[in-house]
Amino acid sequence: MSDEDLRLSADRVLARLVGDPTDSARLREDQWRAIEALVAERRRALVVQRTGWGKSAVYFVATALLRERGSGPTVIVSPLLALMRNQVDAAARAGIRARTINSANTEEWDTIQAEVAAGEVDVLLVSPERLNNPDFRDQVLPQLAAATGLLVVDEAHCISDWGHDFRPDYRRLRTMLADLPQGVPVLATTATANARVTADVAEQLGTGEGTGRALVLRGPLDRESxxxxxxxxxxxxxxxxxxxxxxxxxxxxxxxxxxxxxxxxxxxxxxxxxxxxxxxxxxxxxxxxxxxxxxxxxxxxxxxxxxxxxxxxxxxxxxxxxxxxxxxxxxxxxxxxxxxxxxxxxxxxxxxxxxxxxxxxxxxYFASLAFPPEEQVRRTLDVLAASDRPVSLPALEPQVELRRSRLEIMLKVLDVDGAVRRVRGGWTATGQPWAYDAERYAWVARQRETEQQAxxxxxxxxxxxxxxxxxxxxxxxxxxxxxxxxxxxxxxxxxxxxxxxxxxxxxLGRPGVEVEPRRMWPTGLPAVGVDLKGRIPADEQAAPGRALGRLSDIGWGNRLRPLLAPQSPDAPVPDDVAGAVVTVLADWAKGPGGWASGAPDAPDRPVGVVTIASRTRPQLIGSLGERIATVGRLPLLGSVAYHDGEIDTRVPRTNSAQRLRALHGALTVPPPLAAALAEAGGPVLLVDDLADTGWTLAVASRLLRRSGAAGVFPLVLAVQG
Known part of the structure; x- marks a missing residue:
């Protein structure tokens, strides 16, 4: 087919796609250049164009033309369900049969895979996390790579860790790109890539034998509307x-x-x-x-x-x-x-x-979630290497000082780097040499700082x-x-x-946030010497508590963040904060489930106040406990303390299992407090400054319940998040 005939066919597909019954729709020149590269030249192309330019038209038109020529289905790697739903509808308008495999339609996967194998699907949209799902990666992905007629990487800036929205799952595409048969065209699209990201993505596209350099089509980014x-x-x-x-x-x-x-x-x-x-x-x-x-x-x-x-x-x-x-x-x-x-x-x-x-x-806060320090990465690799079987995330978490979400992202990066591999049942170490690229991670951190200044x-x-x-x-x-x-x-x-x-x-000034108590111990604790598992017994749990606000609130959060910042000096609780806490306490008492609500099943009124000892903010917590006790006309019974008076400020807050392991056995109810609890004979208010993972409150509440407190109502200044 001549270039002229191909262009006419492309414009006809575009007219169907946009619903133009007059067939007068015409591709932009850059759209046509990308389609020509994909269909006639079987090249790899990166299109960087503003939102609304028509990037999806390029891959749908190219799909229709390639399918007419006997090519296999197009595989589109797409990050979000909203995009997938829109694109399935758009494809149908052009007579293109599109299906999607993502976390929201697991019950349809087998049927969709059978339809793909039978040649009944023109476009398969896949979420990036599927690429490293063991079953999909090992069983489905090789078949797709062998049969694919066109691979599309949408929102391609996610491939690059220089980009603003790097996603480790996207890096798995490098393997798929390398495994594609020669002559299979590839299209990457994005609206948000600077020169560095564009070069990085283009370099990753240009992998595989005989692919040559990727064609880069970059347009002006003005949005006239x-x-x-x-x-x-x-x-x-x-x-x-x-x-x-x-x-x-x-x-x-x-x-x-x-x-x-x-x-x-x-x-x-x-x-x-x-x-x-x-x-x-x-x-x-x-x-x-x-x-x-x-x-x-x-x-x-x-x-x-x-x-x-x-x-x-x-x-x-x-x-x-x-x-x-x-x-x-x-x-x-x-x-x-x-x-x-x-x-x-x-x-x-x-x-x-x-x-x-x-x-x-x-x-x-979000910058603190960057790639972890080398010692934490090495610790993870050592744990995996020492195991003779795959280690699941819940089992790995107690042994590594990282929150689960951050741990999972780190493992995905290590997977792409070849140091670990995700398999059925968890993760394993590959034993391949791996170097911590401190210079690159530091550069990315500096880049983020530059962006913030911008x-x-x-x-x-x-x-x-x-x-x-x-x-x-x-x-x-x-x-x-x-x-x-x-x-x-x-x-x-x-x-x-x-x-x-x-x-x-x-x-914004209305104080009060419910603090949900911990009800289950983290998994994997027995493996690290803590004999706790399953559900926390009801008679050892805290009751639902209250906080003045969240640190991420745009109301009280703005007041509490500087007060609780690590560099802030310790001082007695400010009057406005103390007054707001009293309001929270009053609303709590009279609200649903409160001890002053008048409900038939309302809990008994607290009989005393207990604080949690602190080396970093003893004045703040001590004065807060005293103010609450005075206003509530309750005795200040004492403090849950640390053994030998030692408070380890290095106790990790980012990982539930590590936090609990550090706290287990470290907190204690001193004898005078135990005696006061026995004499008081009722529930207590437990006062602290900040609830992050919730485990300090859970451990302290368990100790108080075991020491005779009929119930524990946690009351804190702030919750993280």
Whole structure:
């Protein structure tokens, strides 16, 4: 077929894809160049183009043309379920049969794999975590690699650890790329890659014999529909009030991004109270609720989704009218990727950043989850090497000082590096030599710091904001946009109504968060010398407790973070904090399940106050216990102490099993406290500063219950998260 005939066929497929009955739709030149490279030249290509440019059209049109020529099905590796659902629907419009294998449809996997084997599927969408599932990797992936007609890597910046959203599962693609038969084309697409990420992804694409260098098609990243702006507001209450007053002024429906799950839930609840139709969308939202929220936004049944970065990639709503960020992302590349959801099919869309003073504390928290220090990595490898069988994550966790989620990410990186391998039943060491690339990890950390500084500058620059973002993505054609608030003038006032501000202050100032007690011991403790397993006996558990707030809250979190920061000096509890704790205590007592609720099954009133000893904040905790005892007219019975008065501040907080192993046997109920408990003969309030893993409260409560306390009600200043 001549190039002209191929181009005509490609345009006809595009017309079906976009629903054009006149067949007048035409591919852009760069779209056609990518399709030509894939179909006629069987090359590998990387397409870096702005959101809305039409990257999915490239691989769907290429799929149709390749299938007509007898090629096998296209395999698309795609990161999020929202993207998969949208793409299955888009493929159907072009007469392309698409199916997906992901964590939400496990019951369909066998049927889908049989359909692929029978040639009944044109496109198979696979989530990246499937690539290293042992059964899929060993049984399905080799067959797919042998039969694939086109491999598509969507959101390809995830391959590169220089990128803003590196995902270790994506690195497994290097193996699949190397195993593809010669002549199988590969397409990688992304809207958010600077020059370094682009070069890294292109280098990884250019693997395998006879592949040659990957074709890189990089276009300008201006979004002519977006009108960027920054609204500096005094505090979190003003930002919430601004949303309540001005949300209806924003065009159409859109997305309000927050940095944490807690903030998303707070904002959603407040906006609903103020009469707005909004829904929450976070990593904790159930799949069915996520899908319903997506559908409600697509159909404009809600004004906005209040979302975390869980909605960052893959959501496709061409007429999305606005994106507001309540808090600044830590990377301009991530910010550009998120705001790119707006204005794809409308002439104008508003993009507003409302930065907050809590942003940098949240950046520091996420930065703390970087690749672990070498000694922790070596410890993990040693544990795996010493085992004669696969070690599961729950069994590995008690022996390594890492939280399970961080441990799993580290293992995935080591898997890609060839040092470990995931198999049925867990992980094994391969015995292959492995070097800790400290220089690379340090460089990535410095890169993150550079990105954070860029976001500070974005919020305060007097120059064009779109030009600023484009330069951060190394767009050589970056120029003033003429539309942002710095180019065209400010379009939104910072004024808020007194009513909304009072309501926001009341909502953010309302203290009290439930602290769910630990009910099960971590698995694997007997293997490290701690004879605890299964369910914690009911008569040794703490009752549900209370905290003044979460450290990630945009209300009390802003007050508690500096108070509980590691570098903060110890001092008596501030009056405003103590007063709020008393409010929490009063609401708790009178609320459902409280001892003063009047319910028939209400627990007995606490008969005393017990604190947990602290070497880092003895004044804070001691004074807090005294204030509570005085206001509640309760005796201060004493403190749960550490043996020999020694308090190990190095006890790890990031790993449940390690935390519990360190605490087990370290805490004690001194004889005077035991005697006071026996004399008091009832439940007690247990006071501490911070609940992180929850194990300090669990161990102290167990000791108190065993020493005669009829119940334990934990009361802390803050919970992590």
């Amino acid at each position: 977006l009108r960027l702006g920054v609204l500096p507001l005094p505090d979190a209450a003003h930002r919430l009030a601004w949303l309540a007053d001005h949300l209806d002024e924003l065009p159409g429906s859109g997305i309000i991004y927050t940095l944490t799950v807690a903030a998303a839930e707070e904002v959603t609840a407040f906006l609903r109270q103020r009469g707005h139709t909004v829904a929450s969308y976070t990593g904790k939202t159930e799949n069915a609720d996520r899908q319903q929220a997506e559908e409600d936004l697509l159909a404009n049944r809600v004004k906005a989704l209040v979302a975390t970065s869980a909605l960052g990639m893959g959501f496709d709503k061409p007429d999305l009218g606005f994106v507001v960020h309540l808090g600044s992302p830590s990377s301009p590349i991530a910010y550009y990727q998120q705001v790119g959801r707006a204005g794809r099919g409308v002439e104008h869309a508003e993009v507003l950043l409302l930065p907050g003073r809590e942003d940098e504390a949240i950046w520091r 976001m500070r500058e974005y919020a305060t620059t007097a120059d064009c904001r779109m030009e600023f973002l484009r330069r951060q993505l190394d767009d050589e054609k970056a120029a003033p946009c003429g539309r942002c608030d710095n180019c065209a003038g400010v379009r939104f006032t910072t004024e808020v109504s007194a009513a909304s501000l009072d309501a926001a202050r009341g909502e």
